[in-house]
Structure formats: structure tokens, C-alpha cells
Amino acid sequence: MLKRLRERISLTDVFMWAVGAFLLYIIIRGSIATLVLGKYSARQWFDIAVSGLAQGSIYALIALGYTLVYGVLRMINFAHSEVFMGGAFTGYFAADYLNQIGQLQSQPVLSLLIVFTVSILTSVGISVLLERIAYRPLRRAPRLVPLITAIGASFVLQYVFRGFFGSQFKSYPEVDALQGNFTLMGDFTIGKIEVLVIISAAVLMLVLYTYVQRTKTGKAMRAVSEDKDVAALMGINVDAIIVRTFMLGAAMAGAAGVLYALMFRNVQFFMGFFPGIKAFTAAVLGGIGNIPGAMLGGIFLGLFESIGPSLFLDGLGIPAPYQMKDAIAFTMLVLVLIFRPTGILGERLATKKA
Amino acid sequence: MSKKLFALLALLTVASMMLAACAPAAPAATEAPAEEEPAEEEPAAAFECTDALGCVDVAPGDPIHIAWIQTVTGATGPLGLTNVRGAEVALNEVGFELLGHPIQWDGEDSLCSIEGGQAAGTRIASDPTVVAIVGTTCSGEARGAMPLISEAGMVMISPSNTNPDLTNPEHPDHWAGYLRTAHNDLFQGRIAAEFAFNELGLTSAATIHDGSPYAEGLQAVFADVFAELGGTVTAQEAVNVGDTDMGPILTSIATGAPAVIYYPIFEPEGGYIADQMCDVAGLENTVGMGADGLLTSTFPGAAGDCAVGMYLSGPFVTPEDQADFLASYNELFGEGPAAGFGPHSYDAINMIMGAIEAVATVDADGTVHVPRQALRDHLYATSGYAGLTGTLSCDANGDCATGEALAVYQVTQENVDGSVDLLTNPAFWTP
Numbered sequence: 110m111l112k113r114l115r116e117r118i119s120l121t122d123v124f125m126w127a128v129g130a131f132l133l134y135i136i137i138r139g140s141i142a143t144l145v146l147g148k149y150s151a152r153q154w155f156d157i158a159v160s161g162l163a164q165g166s167i168y169a170l171i172a173l174g175y176t177l178v179y180g181v182l183r184m185i186n187f188a189h190s191e192v193f194m195g196g197a198f199t200g201y202f203a204a205d206y207l208n209q210i211g212q213l214q215s216q217p218v219l220s221l222l223i224v225f226t227v228s229i230l231t232s233v234g235i236s237v238l239l240e241r242i243a244y245r246p247l248r249r250a251p252r253l254v255p256l257i258t259a260i261g262a263s264f265v266l267q268y269v270f271r272g273f274f275g276s277q278f279k280s281y282p283e284v285d286a287l288q289g290n291f292t293l294m295g296d297f298t299i300g301k302i303e304v305l306v307i308i309s310a311a312v313l314m315l316v317l318y319t320y321v322q323r324t325k326t327g328k329a330m331r332a333v334s335e336d337k338d339v340a341a342l343m344g345i346n347v348d349a350i351i352v353r354t355f356m357l358g359a360a361m362a363g364a365a366g367v368l369y370a371l372m373f374r375n376v377q378f379f380m381g382f383f384p385g386i387k388a389f390t391a392a393v394l395g396g397i398g399n400i401p402g403a404m405l406g407g408i409f410l411g412l413f414e415s416i417g418p419s420l421f422l423d424g425l426g427i428p429a430p431y432q433m434k435d436a437i438a439f440t441m442l443v444l445v446l447i448f449r450p451t452g453i454l455g456e457r458l459a460t461k462k463a
Numbered sequence: 464m465s466k467k468l469f470a471l472l473a474l475l476t477v478a479s480m481m482l483a484a485c486a487p488a489a490p491a492a493t494e495a496p497a498e499e500e501p502a503e504e505e506p507a508a509a510f511e512c513t514d515a516l517g518c519v520d521v522a523p524g525d526p527i528h529i530a531w532i533q534t535v536t537g538a539t540g541p542l543g544l545t546n547v548r549g550a551e552v553a554l555n556e557v558g559f560e561l562l563g564h565p566i567q568w569d570g571e572d573s574l575c576s577i578e579g580g581q582a583a584g585t586r587i588a589s590d591p592t593v594v595a596i597v598g599t600t601c602s603g604e605a606r607g608a609m610p611l612i613s614e615a616g617m618v619m620i621s622p623s624n625t626n627p628d629l630t631n632p633e634h635p636d637h638w639a640g641y642l643r644t645a646h647n648d649l650f651q652g653r654i655a656a657e658f659a660f661n662e663l664g665l666t667s668a669a670t671i672h673d674g675s676p677y678a679e680g681l682q683a684v685f686a687d688v689f690a691e692l693g694g695t696v697t698a699q700e701a702v703n704v705g706d707t708d709m710g711p712i713l714t715s716i717a718t719g720a721p722a723v724i725y726y727p728i729f730e731p732e733g734g735y736i737a738d739q740m741c742d743v744a745g746l747e748n749t750v751g752m753g754a755d756g757l758l759t760s761t762f763p764g765a766a767g768d769c770a771v772g773m774y775l776s777g778p779f780v781t782p783e784d785q786a787d788f789l790a791s792y793n794e795l796f797g798e799g800p801a802a803g804f805g806p807h808s809y810d811a812i813n814m815i816m817g818a819i820e821a822v823a824t825v826d827a828d829g830t831v832h833v834p835r836q837a838l839r840d841h842l843y844a845t846s847g848y849a850g851l852t853g854t855l856s857c858d859a860n861g862d863c864a865t866g867e868a869l870a871v872y873q874v875t876q877e878n879v880d881g882s883v884d885l886l887t888n889p890a891f892w893t894p
Contacts, residue, residue: 152744153714160710268536275798276541278730280764290742300742373707374738375731375765379538383705415711423715431712432674432701 129447132440135421142424149419155297157415163303163372165411166310170365171388172395172403173317174236174358180334180398181354184252187259188239190385191266192359194378195235197366198270200228201279201376208282217286225367232363233356235266240355245348270378281374306368313364314404317357321400330354334398387438394442396455405453413441510824514834516616519594523829527561528590529815531570532583532598532608532619538704539575541801542729543600546622549805550597550812552791561816562823562831567592573599577607584608588615594833595619595815597808602626602676606636613638616835618842620815620863621645622807626676627684630860640839642861644807644814644852646778646869648677651754652684652727654869654894655776659723659752660692662892669698669721671712671736673728681727681754697721702732709739717745727754727776729802730762737766737773750774758803760789763878763885770874774891778852779870780806782887788851789886799884807864810850814863818842869894 143149149157171193178186203224207213213220243262247255287305290298321327332340333350341347369384370376387410395406417437422430445453512518521527531550533543547570559566571583580599587593588611596612596619599605605624612619621629621643628634630647659665668689672678679701686696697719700712713736716724724746726736733753740746751773758777763770788809792800822837845857853868870890877883 148718149714153718156714156744157711160708164708271540275796275801276544277798277801278734278761278765280734280761280767283767296744298744369707373731373735374767375734377541377731379540380731382538384707411708415708419711419715429699429701431706431715432703434706435703 125447129444132444135425139421139423139425143420144424146424148423152296154416157419158412159299159303161412161415162408163306163411164415165391165408166307167365167369167372167384167407168388168391168410169404169407170310170313170361170368171384172391172407173314173361173400175389175392176395176397176400176403177330177354177358179392180400181330181337181351182244182248182255184244184255185259185389186239186244186355186358187256187385187389188243188262188266189236189358189362190381190388191263191270192232192236192239192381193362193366193369193384194270194376194381195266195366196228196232196359196363197370197376197380198274198279198378199231200224200363200367200370201281203227204281204370205279213282214285217284221284221367225364228367229360229363232359232366236355236359236362237352239266240352245351267378267381274378276378278375278377281370281376283374284371287371302372306372309364309368313361317361318400320357326350326353390438390442394445394452396452399452399454402452402454409441409453410438414438417441510826510830510832512832512834514836516835516839518835519592519833521564521592521831521833524564526565526567527819527831527833528567528592528594529812530587530590530593530596530598531568532573532580532587532596532600532604533570534575534579534600534604535572537574539600539729542623542804543572543575545800545802545805546597546600546808548792548796549622549788549800549808552788552795552805553809553812553816555791555795557816561819562825563829564831570596570598573601573604573608575601575604577603580604580607581611582607584611588612588617591615593617594819594835595838597622597811597815599624602629605629605641609636609638609641613640616640618642618815618835618839620811620842622811623802623804625651626680630858630862632860637860642842642857642863644810644850644855644863645804646755646864647862648680648684650865651776651869652681653688654871655681655725655727655752655754656685656688656692656694657894658774658776658871658892659725659750660689660694663723663750665694665722665750667695667697667719667721668723668725669696669700669716669719671700671702671716671724671726671728673702673704673732675704675728677756678726678728682725685725685727702728702736704729704732706732707735709735710743713740713743713746717743720745721749723750723752725752727756729756730759731765733757734762734765734770737762737770739769741769752776755803758872758885759801760799760884760886761801763874764881766874766879768876768879771876771879773874775872775874775885776869777803777872778806778864779868779890779893780852782889784851786887789884800886806851810848810852810855813850814842814845814848814855817848818845867894 174189207220239262243258244255287302290300292298329345329350333347337347391406391410392403395402414434418430418434531547533546535543571586573579573583598619599621600623602624618640623645624643625645625648627647627649628636631637670682670686672682690696698716737751753775755777758775818838818841819833822841824832843857848855855863857863871892872888873891878885
């Protein structure tokens with residue numbers, strides 16, 4: 110009995126569990142100490158959580174692009190962050206123009222719809238080109254080849270945008286209708302932009318999920334992700350479905366670009382880099398290849414980043430805890446991967462393709 | 464396979480972040496023996512080089528080579544690119560010509576890291592035609608590059624290194640042949656603290672840095688001086704480069720209710736802080752204050768209405784000089800400077816050109832000889848130089864911008880609306 114157990118559990122596993130247990134201990138101890146300290150009021154916790162939720166929704170939208178492409182092609186599209194940047198960038202030109210002719214302030218709903226459309230179309234365009242030029246010729250190449258190409262494509266896109274539009278930060282115009290707060294109860298408030306970001310992200314993700322689960326194209330996508338060759342034998346046009354998948358992910362990234370720009374009001378050629386890395390992390394956290402997983406992963410990551418430093422580290426008396434924000438986010442990733450190596454919802458994938 | 468790969472990747476990422484966050488910028492390896500490297504000496508009949516470091520000889524028709532070492536790609540790329548372009552504004556004014564020779568102006572990307580600085584420094588230092596260098600962008604790069612450059616007998620002026628160690632003669636990162644037109648953090652941090660405490664009468668402060676040696680050094684000086692003057696420092700926080708959501712950190716800072724938040728960081732993070740400060744309960748009346756990293760044309764627009772009334776410290780320049788510089792810059796590159804150190808770079812290259820003119824010997828046939836040690840000495844002896852960034856006087860350690868050349872500016876509603884460029888604001892206060 111004991112011998113069988115010893116054969117099943119390797120030394121590495123034990124070590125990883127020990128690391129995991131230690132991290133958990135620090136987290137729990139820090140959280141208790143912070144709560145006992147009582148530095149933050151309930152309202153402040155609420156504010157922190159809401160901004161984490163908004164940030165997380167954006168991560169989730171971008172993460173969908175990584176996860177969708179991974180689902181069908183088993184490759185990580187590192188240029189996806191530039192698809193996001195491209196959308197946000199052209200959205201800026203639309204928003205700036207609408208602002209100059211006064212449309213943005215007088216008819217904010219219509220204007221925002223236009224901005225979203227422009228940005229989504231650009232992102233989709235970039236993504237389709239990317240697939241056609243950089244990935245399709247390498248469909249049968251070893252796995253690492255498209256990965257390197259993706260990184261190269263990412264640089265090309267960044268510097269094309271820098272070449273055309275300069276390296277200055279461009280600021281999105283403020284939409285007056287989105288300024289200010291909603292008051293919930295008592296002194297609990299929530300910013301209008303944050304409400305917009307969280308709700309539109311939720312709606313978009315719902316639409317995407319329904320599309321993949323309920324439509325014929327969605328079914329074909331799932332079939333391709335199961336097995337490309339068999340799907341082709343069943344009469345599915347695999348190339349068309351792959352393009353469709355890229356488009357879907359890019360549309361989410363384009364929308365995320367506008368939401369990001371509305372919230373943070375800065376666009377620049379390098380803006381995609383960090384959100385891209387975070388969204389990729391979110392996709393892995395949720396179980397890469399799994400759509401609800403990417404959504405959950407994004408929101409978890411956003412929340413960990415905003416709440417984590419205050420909750421875990423303040424109580425331990427660590428100075429400047431927010432500097433450790435990224436470390437906390439990645440520690441969470443490590444913790445999840447130690448106890449669930451396939452990510453939060455990654456189970457189904459593991460049995461089939463790993 | 465893939466799960467293990469991910470776990471490994473994640474672990475590596477955490478490890479590298481910890482290293483990046485904690486590494487106190489280990490002093491660069493400086494093992495190379497100090498051997499005299501005689502610059503290629505042509506036996507010229509009329510001219511004999513007696514300079515301790517040798518001379519650069521430029522034959523008629525050959526270019527005088529001035530190089531740059533700057534970060535021109537990546538997240539800090541715009542900062543270095545602005546430095547390169549700031550110098551090009553000055554070079555354009557003289558038509559890329561000096562002493563009847565064309566100027567060869569090229570350089571290396573140094574990636575804002577010690578290793579990048581070392582690699583770029585190796586390339587530049589191995590080229591004996593290089594007379595002088597405008598560099599580096601980040602203080603870390605100077606740590607990597609300076610040992611090589613110093614040994615090659617060259618001279619380098621940085622438009623944007625502000626770390627105090629680089630001009631501290633006690634410190635191993637201090638090298639002969641290094642000067643800078645950027646402000647040493649010791650000056651700028653002090654001015655900011657004095658302004659907040661004495662001028663504005665604010666008695667509690669919080670600081671935010673971004674983990675860069677620049678911001679961390681500045682906020683440390685600010686906090687020390689502020690406490691020394693009798694104020695209380697409620698928090699010294701830090702964000703990461705790439706952070707967008709500042710709500711949580713500002714909420715955390717609000718628990719200490721500071722009267723002023725000093726965040727000497729860069730765009731875009733500085734813009735996010737300025738923008739999001741208004742929405743945080745408890746910071747409604749808190750004054751925001753930044754440094755020259757945020758003194759750019761684009762910052763007020765990016766920060767929005769919330770930034771109106773905040774203060775920024777930076778070089779004291781007259782609006783007229785600055786307007787001329789901005790006009791040429793816009794004309795040459797089709798956009799304004801993306802960062803705040805363009806004028807410093809403009810001054811750096813002008814000092815270099817002036818010094819070459821002063822120390823060079825020109826033969827009858829047009830051959831130019833630039834003695835290296837004399838060039839260094841001349842630059843170190845600069846005094847009362849009327850530059851775009853104020854009056855520059857270099858000390859023996861290489862600091863050319865003194866505390867008097869600083870000023871505090873206030874962001875106005877016109878800056879935010881874009882009708883008036885922040886860089887052409889008159890100084891709000893001078894020490």
C-alpha cells in the first residue's frame with residue numbers, strides 16, 4: 110500500500126505541494142493580520158474590488174483571443190496583444206474625430222457604437238491578415254515555428270504603428286456622459302465607466318459563448334478543435350473555420366481596446382504588451398483552450414491584482430505592497446497550477462490533447 | 464507536456480520578477496585591465512599628439528563621428544528616441560557640419576538595462592573614430608557602458624540619467640569621462656520637497672515610484688527632505704511599469720490622508736495616477752506632484768481634467784526658447800517630443816560640438832585632430848553655459864545642471880484641453 114503510494118507520488122510533487130502550502134500559509138496569515146489591523150473600511154474594500162473587476166473584465170476579453178486560437182491551432186498567438194493595440198489605436202482616431210465635430214458629447218451612445226465598430230473591424234482585419242500571412246503557411250510546421258513567427262509579427266505590428274503614428278501617447282477624449290459615479294447605497298459608489306466596462310464585457314462574453322455553443326459555425330469550431338483532420342473529412346472547411354476563430358478573438362480584443370481606452374484614456378504603440386501578457390496568464394490560469402476558463406481567469410487575475418497586495422501583504426508589514434502586484438498575480442498562477450495543473454477549468458482539454 | 468511547460472514558464476516568470484524587483488542593481492563587472500589604448504596615430508608632420516589619452520584624427524572629407532547610446536525600442540523607447548531627436552534638432556541647425564567636416568551621427572540601442580548598456584558600450588568603444596557620445600537613456604545603462612567608454616578615452620554626456628551614484632566620486636559607478644545635463648535626483652527631490660512644505664504649506668506627504676532607479680531615487684530624496692523639514696511621510700508606495708489600474712494603490716494611500724502625493728514617474732503610469740486620483744474617496748483635496756518625467760506635451764491631455772492644478776518640477780526654461788525648440792522638433796519629425804529630455808539632449812550635443820571646436824587643431828589641409836583628454840577637461844570646465852535647460856555649469860564629477868536651473872510648473876485647464884502646450888508654460892515657482 111505504502112509502496113504503491115510512493116510510486117505514484119514523486120519527490121517533485123511533494124516539493125511543489127510544500128511550496129504551495131507555504132504560499133497558502135503566507136496568504137492566509139497576511140489576510141488575517143490585515144483584517145485585524147482594520148486599515149481599510151468596507152467601502153474601500155468595495156472600491157478596490159470594483160476596479161479589479163473592471164480590469165479583470167478587460168483581461169478576460171483579451172484572454173478569449175488567446176484561448177480560442179489555442180483551442181483550434183494549439184499555438185499561442187503572441188501577436189494578439191498587437192491586435193488589441195490596433196483596435197484601440199484606430200478607435201482613438203474615430204473617437205478623436207467624433208469629438209472634434211462635437212458628435213461624441215452630443216450623441217454619446219451612437220458615437221461609442223461607431224468607435225466600437227471601427228475598432229473591432231480594424232482588429233479583425235489585422236488578425237485575418239496575420240493568420241493569412243504569418244500562420245497559414247506554417248500550419249504543418251513544428252509547433253515552435255509559428256510561436257516564433259507570432260513574436261516576430263508582434264514586433265512588426267508594433268513598429269508599423271510607431272512608424273505611422275509616432276511614439277507619443279495619444280489621449281482618448283473624455284466622454285462627458287461617462288463621467289461621475291452611480292451611488293449604490295449609503296456612500297458606496299461605482300464609476301459609470303466601470304459599470305460600462307463590466308457590463309459590456311459580460312454581454313460580449315455571453316454572446317461569444319452562445320455563438321460557440323449554439324450555432325453551426327460554433328459547432329464546426331469545436332469540431333476543428335477536437336481534431337482538424339477528422340473535421341475536414343466530415344466536410345468542414347477547416348481553413349475557413351480557423352479564420353472565423355481568429356476573427357472572433359480579434360473582435361473581442363478590439364472591443365477590449367476601446368473599453369481599455371475609455372477607462373485609462375491612453376493609447377500608444379506599446380500599449381498591448383503588458384495587457385497581452387496578463388491576458389495570456391489569465392488564459393492559462395483558467396485553463397487554456399477553455400472559453401469560460403479564460404473569462405474566469407481574467408476576472409480572477411484582475412481581482413487578485415487589486416485586492417491581493419492590500420489583503421495579503423499589508424498585514425505582514427511589507428512596505429510598498431503594490432510593487433508586488435505582478436508577483437502576486439503570478440504566485441496565484443503557480444498555486445493554481447500546482448494544485449490543478451490544467452488551470453481552473455482545464456480538465457476536459459487535459460484528457461484529450463496533453 | 465504543455466502543462467509542465469506552463470508551470471515552468473510561470474515559475475520562471477515569478478523568479479525573474481522577484482529578481483527584477485529586488486536586485487539592487489549590482490555594480491557592473493569592471494574587471495578589464497586599464498591598458499592605455501593609443502588611438503590610431505598617423506605620423507602627421509605638422510601635428511604631434513601630446514594628449515594623455517591620444518587624439519582622434521579626421522582626414523579631410525572624413526566625418527567627425529559622434530555616437531549615441533539610447534534606448535530606442537521597447538517600453539522606454541519613446542524616451543530614448545526623444546533624446547536622439549532632441550540632439551538632431553541641434554545637428555540640423557548646423558547642417559550636420561563641424562569644422563568643415565560632416566558629422567557622422569549614429570548609435571546603438573541599449574534597451575534600458577545594464578547588459579544592454581554594456582553591449583552598446585562595447586560596440587561604441589571599439590570604434591576608434593568615435594569622438595564623443597550622447598547617452599545613455601536609463602541610469603542602469605550608464606553603469607554597464609561607462610567602464611568601457613571611460614577606458615576607450617571617450618567622453619559621454621547623458622541627457623536623462625538622474626541617479627546620484629553616477630556622479631558621486633565615492634561610488635564605483637562613477638567614471639572619468641561621464642557628464643550629464645539631466646538633473647541629479649538630489650537636487651530635484653530637494654526642490655520638490657521644499658516647494659511642497661515651504662511654499663504650499665503642506666505637512667503630510669505620500670510618494671509613489673515605479674521601481675526604476677530614477678523614480679525610486681527621487682522619491683527617497685523627497686521623503687528624506689520632507690521629513691527633515693518637519694513634515695510626515697504617510698506612505699512610500701510603488702507601482703509597476705505597465706500598471707493601469709491605480710484605484711487600489713490610491714485607496715491604500717488614502718488611508719493615511721496625505722496632503723500631497725509625489726509621484727516622479729513616467730507616462731503612461733503617471734497619467735493614470737493623475738486621472739484616477741479624483742475618483743478615490745479621501746484624496747479629493749490632495750495635491751498631486753510629479754517630476755520632469757511627466758513634463759511632456761501629452762501628459763495633461765492623457766491625465767484629463769483631474770490633473771488641473773497639479774505641480775511638476777523640471778528644468779527652468781524660458782517659454783520662448785522652448786517654443787523655438789518645439790517648432791523645429793515638430794517640423795523635423797512630424798510630432799512633438801514624446802518625453803521630457805529632448806532639450807537636455809539638445810544642450811548635450813551643443814556642448815560637445817562647442818568643446819570639439821575649442822580643443823581641436825585644424826591642419827592647413829583641413830585635417831582635424833581632437834585630443835581626447837583635452838576634450839574631457841574642456842567639458843568638465845564648462846561654466847555659465849546658456850543652454851535650453853537653463854544655465855549649465857559642470858562640476859568635477861560631471862553634474863552640469865545645478866539646483867538653480869530647476870523650476871516648478873503648474874498644469875492648467877488650457878494644457879488639458881490642448882490649446883496651450885505644457886512645455887511652454889511659464890515657471891510657477893523657482894527656488
